[in-house]
Amino acid sequence: MGDIAEACGVSKMTVSRVLRNAEYGVSESARERVLACAKRFNYRPNALAKSFAKNRSGYLGIALPFEGLLGSAYFSRLVAGLQEGMAGSDWQFALFDTLSDSFNKGDKLAGLYHEQRVDGLIAIAPHSNEEYIEKLTAEDIPVIIAGEPTQHQNAISVSTDDEDSIRFLSDYLIARGHREIGFVEGPENLLSARLRSDAFHQQMAKHGLPVNPNFIFRGDYNRSKTRDNALQFLKMKALPSAVIAANDLMALGFLDAANICGISVPATCSVVGVDDLDAAKSSYPPLTTMHQPVRKTGEIAMRCLIEWTETGKKPEPLKKLSSTIVERASVQAYPTHAS
């Protein structure tokens, strides 16, 4: 930078101003000269020096459990949103695994911030409210939880509204004449799965409809496991006219089983899921499901985070985005064999 100042016969300051795109405080002629010179010298601003001087790393961290999440459609959608939310800005992504260094996750992540490796964090932990959130929040580190509502006091989160999806789906099927409705459960130890299950039972109760325990089975958010369980389930003499799966993966597993058994969906039994995975578009038959605005979640989370790190002002604590139904071909309205 000194070189180019010298070559142009101006001070480093002027050069700095021009290069920083400061719109004021520099004459046009000087600006042009400097710009030309910079190009000639093939000048590259040094991000390290800049970071150091401004006391900002320029990196925003994404913290998530690599195993399981990194390869999921959910992650890629969320990141697409994060990207969108940071479009046009000069921030960069850093990536951290909350599983490694598990012995001291809180310290690790907090350290990242204190050591100025990142200026803020997005925590993706849809599967549990990890304890590290508490520590980060307590230390006033800019961190936003994406994808899961959290019970932590003062923590900021942006998520989709799981319970609402299930309620909607229950109403949807009931409105279409279904009375006997089955449910495929997610893993017991996951908050979101419990929330979904509760919402189903509540909504059935609200409509005065009984829940037949035979029509409930576990799939653990897993396609092949659900398939295997459904293979048993479908042997029952009396089937429900519809089944709600707590997520798409399980709905897909149910379809796999139905195809193997030669049971027709939706003629014999309707199926709905939650998530709207890419695969739900092209399943056999295409799956009616709740589209979760995961991408939007990421976008909002990122905007909040940037706002927070740039202004220092902590945003509102919680946002829940609601889902919308995508009607495809796995639901039969007014089934003739409905009880």
Added chain:
Amino acid sequence: MGDIAEACGVSKMTVSRVLRNAEYGVSESARERVLACAKRFNYRPNALAKSFAKNRSGYLGIALPFEGLLGSAYFSRLVAGLQEGMAGSDWQFALFDTLSDSFNKGDKLAGLYHEQRVDGLIAIAPHSNEEYIEKLTAEDIPVIIAGEPTQHQNAISVSTDDEDSIRFLSDYLIARGHREIGFVEGPENLLSARLRSDAFHQQMAKHGLPVNPNFIFRGDYNRSKTRDNALQFLKMKALPSAVIAANDLMALGFLDAANICGISVPATCSVVGVDDLDAAKSSYPPLTTMHQPVRKTGEIAMRCLIEWTETGKKPEPLKKLSSTIVERASVQAYPTHAS
């Protein structure tokens, strides 16, 4: 750091030495005092300052097309390897999308390096030999291509050996009495897909076996597309006794179709794939496939990159890792109806 030097009655230098874990050049007593003091002060080294002084960002970039790859099992496996390769080191991951900023990918990535935002790059571009590789290589930027062999001169890559997998699979089926073998093709525009296809034809020719064009169809590395095409395919009166899918996703799609049609795998038709996705373990029936050492690929790539950035010595140009078969339940040996 000054504070703690003062408090201990030593110089900043001594403190620096202690904190850097320099094994020599400092007395035990001084070391202990400094360490204690640092703990008391809750001292945090500032990574920014360190980076600046050492002229290293501490970040290694992973460049990939977010869309399509970010949510894939392939990506997560590769990253697991990268992580392994960087275990114990002080490097961090940065993440860049080769699709955004597509207008000037080369410049963008090169810029990242020149601006010192990253000290090296892993390029994951299994689907094409992007032009930006050329630019990076020409500028002697430490970049390693993971997952795909490359034709670029001087570029360094670590990849799995696709052709070898297909050759092995062909031999494997032939050795088990199969004579009429079908093939599910990947997308035409992908190098790896063409390579796999060529390998199949070559190997059949080598054994003096004809390839029936009716037994070849396209799946484009896509599960549901393959399912739909296979649904047609399986209507043929004469089927091959085995089918090789150029990847697991397509093998899975083929299984979907077989299940829907009620065609028994492997009794009627055997199926094999390439990749060994998680889903291949639990498909119906479980899939016999080639396990690609994707994780290993990542690990080696990362080790090479670190070596390169730390020593400045460019590693050997190309490594190909070979695959091993995982025998499950989708192949029938010595089918009775083989021609």
Added chain:
DNA sequence: TTGAAAGCGCTACCAG
């Protein structure tokens, strides 16, 4: 074994 000094490349702050 220790310490003093210089400097990494940039920005902030205050003068002119």
Added chain:
DNA sequence: CTGGTAGCGCTTTCAA
């Protein structure tokens, strides 16, 4: 509108 000066927190170099 412009330029000087003073750091940012660490490492490197050299001298004691």
